[in-house]
Amino acid sequence: MTVLHARTEPRPLWLGTSWKMTKTLAESRAYVEELGHTVVPEGVQAFLLPPLTSLHVVLDALPTGSPVLVGVQNAHWGPDGPMTGEVSMTQVRDAGAQVVEIGHSERRGLLGETDEMVAAKVAAALDAGLVPVLCVGEPWSVRSAGRADAYVADQVRSALADVDPDDVSRVVVAYEPVWAIGEGGRAAEPADVVGVLDAIRGAVADLAPGVRLRALLYGGSVTTENATDLLDLDLDGLFVGRAAWTAAGFTALLSLGGRAVDRRDELSSTHQPRSR
Ligand SMILES: O=C[C@H](O)COP(=O)(O)O
Secondary structure (H helix, E strand, O other), X not given: OOOOOOOOOOOOEEEEEEOOOOOOHHHHHHHHHHHOOOOOOOOEEEEEEOOHHHHHHXXXXXXXXXXXXXXXXXXXXXXXXXXXXXXXXXXXXXXXXXXXEEOOHHHHHHOOOOHHHHHHHHXXXXXXXXXXXXXXXXXXXXXXXXXXXXXXXXXHHHHOOOOOHHHHHHOEEEEOOHHHOOOOOOOOOHHHHHHHHHHHHHHHHHHOOOOOOOEEEEEOOOOOOOHHHHHOOOOOEXXXXXXXXXXXXXHHHHHHHHHHHHHHHHHHHHOOOOOO
């Protein structure tokens, strides 16, 4: 069962995709050219996170004035300098990125990214004027032990430890349970998600009383089949992998996002106090 929530103006519904380690330059250009014909529904904030190699192609191929935000899937926390193979937040900003993904579970689990590195990256992203999309989420062992809420709240507290409370409103958090991501993952049921979203909001309230995140998203095996139920939860959007790796897939999800915005707006208007 899902519970529909009114949209609180002017908060948009975010719908974004990371292409992870897929797509050549030609494939990236073809995707964006196809997407170029899509009108992003009003009230939806779309974002694309191509591989770093395709950043420029994506920026070039988007129509002038496109509302789609473009970013990268990772950057280093340090200043420019001797760090072979890495790129800094300043460098990706200079290359045109507006958004940077931080702390995806594939990087934490497979590439040794620690909570400390994640926290340093969030602070560095904000310093560079980027929108950090901070990924958090529990492995199945933690979920099955009934500790998902506490585990994810700890990840959020740790990642935002070095952030000025006022800047918490510039951070997007994506709740992505590790067991829900990628091939072999299974999408979380709405009931799996709500408690963790509340725990994230609770952790943010402890760190920055009265401050709301820029957006709180869900990600992990999102498809056109489950997006509507997920978008009827009290969250600000979805972060999608495979289902948006074609322009047609992303377009279909944007359209579902537009319908979710309409439902939220309708609900808001029916809850307006009557004028006297
Ligand atoms: O970056 C997106 C998430 O990791 C979800 O990926 P997925 O939708 O392919 O499960």
